[in-house]
Amino acid sequence: MGSIQRPDPGEMDRIFRTKREWHKEQASLSMKEKVRILLSMQRADYPLLKRQRRLEWWEKPWEIEP
Secondary structure (H helix, E strand, O other), X not given: OOOOOOOXXXXXXXXXXXXXXXXXHHHOOOHHHHHHHHHHHHHXXXXXXXHHOOXXXXXXXXXXXX
16 A cells, blocks of 8 residues: 655645635625525536435525525
8 A cells, every 4th residue: 555645835825725715706796606506506507316215305406696
């Protein structure tokens, strides 16, 4: 079994900094844009969930546009 290589501390700092910046950008989006993203994710996940089991009525994507 191989050994686990530790990540470079500089690379980890870059990853966490990038993540913080992404969260700040997401928080600053308008409500309309946040809803657009939510609907997009719902539509993308729906086929995957549907293959796993029968979905409840409230689990289906909303049929609206922001």
